[in-house]
Amino acid sequence: HPTLLQPYSERAKTATHPLSRYLFRLMDLKASNLCLSADVTTARELLALADRVGPSIVVLKTHYDLISGWDYNPQTGTGVKLAALARKHGFLIFEDRKFVDIGKTVQMQYTAGTARIIEWAHITNANIDAGKDMVRAMAEAAANWKARIHYEVKTSVSVGTPVAGQFDDGEEQNNGGSDRDSDGRKGSIVSITTVTQSFEPADSPRLAKTNEHGDELVFPGIEEPPMDRGLLLLAQMSSKGCLMTKDYTQACVEAAREHKDFVMGYVAQEALNSAPDDNFIHMTPGCKLPPPGEEENGHVEGDGLGQQYNTPAKLITLLGTDIVIVGRGIIQAADPPTEAERYRRKAWKAYLARLS
Numbered sequence: 001h002p003t004l005l006q007p008y009s010e011r012a013k014t015a016t017h018p019l020s021r022y023l024f025r026l027m028d029l030k031a032s033n034l035c036l037s038a039d040v041t042t043a044r045e046l047l048a049l050a051d052r053v054g055p056s057i058v059v060l061k062t063h064y065d066l067i068s069g070w071d072y073n074p075q076t077g078t079g080v081k082l083a084a085l086a087r088k089h090g091f092l093i094f095e096d097r098k099f100v101d102i103g104k105t106v107q108m109q110y111t112a113g114t115a116r117i118i119e120w121a122h123i124t125n126a127n128i129d130a131g132k133d134m135v136r137a138m139a140e141a142a143a144n145w146k147a148r149i150h151y152e153v154k155t156s157v158s159v160g161t162p163v164a165g166q167f168d169d170g171e172e173q174n175n176g177g178s179d180r181d182s183d184g185r186k187g188s189i190v191s192i193t194t195v196t197q198s199f200e201p202a203d204s205p206r207l208a209k210t211n212e213h214g215d216e217l218v219f220p221g222i223e224e225p226p227m228d229r230g231l232l233l234l235a236q237m238s239s240k241g242c243l244m245t246k247d248y249t250q251a252c253v254e255a256a257r258e259h260k261d262f263v264m265g266y267v268a269q270e271a272l273n274s275a276p277d278d279n280f281i282h283m284t285p286g287c288k289l290p291p292p293g294e295e296e297n298g299h300v301e302g303d304g305l306g307q308q309y310n311t312p313a314k315l316i317t318l319l320g321t322d323i324v325i326v327g328r329g330i331i332q333a334a335d336p337p338t339e340a341e342r343y344r345r346k347a348w349k350a351y352l353a354r355l356s
């Protein structure tokens with residue numbers, strides 16, 4: 001496929017999704033096609049790791065639900081702090097949430113609840129086993145989120161049990177004018193309040209670019225990412241005995257093409273672009289290097305719990321993925337920033353080898 005031989009700087013020009021265009025340019029600028037899977041156990045470690053490894057990566061992958069002490073405060077919490085580090089070092093945040101449910105539920109899980117993922121994660125992912133309509137549901141949630149940005153939002157909040165007449169389902173209520181609803185329940189409105197909220201996302205380009213000491217808070221050389229949210233479809237997994245079939249993977253490809261303005265690409269084990277104008281981005285976990293000095297043959301021993309590993313060279317040069325996702329290979333090294341640089345160099349070399 002043509003995208004296998006195109007430099008990321010070229011693909012930046014033709015990708016449909018604004019965040020993909022940004023990400024391809026960022027990759028070119030930082031000479032990095034590395035994503036760190038920041039699977040540490042505490043929020044403190046997560047933030048420290050993101051700050052130290054930030055210069056080597058273009059994407060930071062999180063699992064907010066395995067972090068203890070995650071602070072949910074929408075103004076000062078862990079998501080907001082991560083967003084600040086992403087601005088400072090120039091990387092995108094990818095919450096590996098693997099959404100899978102009916103569309104309505106997924107919309108609520110994505111935008112509300114405890115973690116309010118949409119507020120701080122540029123990218124998230126979904127398993128489409130439940131049917132591809134949930135992709136449309138998530139796209140709709142993201143579009144609504146974007147439409148709210150920079151606007152004063154008026155919200156009407158009613159608390160209490162609805163009374164007759166509050167139900168406007170278009171049907172004549174045959175309750176004879178009593179204060180009962182159509183199901184015969186009695187109820188009363190406790191209060192109705194109008195709240196005005198000002199809404200500024202955690203990674204908004206309208207936020208200050210320097211702090212009170214004059215320190216730069218924004219990564220130089222490229223403008224800040226667009227205020228868009230993107231989805232990766234979980235098309236293939238790295239684990240042994242994975243049950244995702246070829247038909248499932250193909251359904252992901254079709255769903256991606258149907259929602260180009262929201263789907264950036266895939267989490268997959270190989271390149272899936274096949275139609276002439278496909279330009280989706282591929283991110284691949286299950287990546288590890290043999291220890292420094294040891295010879296590479298493409299494969300590295302798994303973790304004994306089903307995880308299987310390939311080297312950056314095999315995944316990028318041979319299988320055509322774009323970004324390798326590395327967790328324990330970097331996190332468990334004696335010095336994670338040094339090891340992250342080793343992975344960045346190897347993965348970038350593998351990309352250059354693919355081009356030539």
Ligand code: 5IU
Nearest residue numbers: 037236237238267285286307326327328
């Ligand atoms: N992850 C995989 N395989 C997959 C998908 C996600 O390993 O197919 I989708 C996640 C799990 C973990 C990270 O968060 O990527 C890999 O971590 P290690 O590099 O430590 O194995």
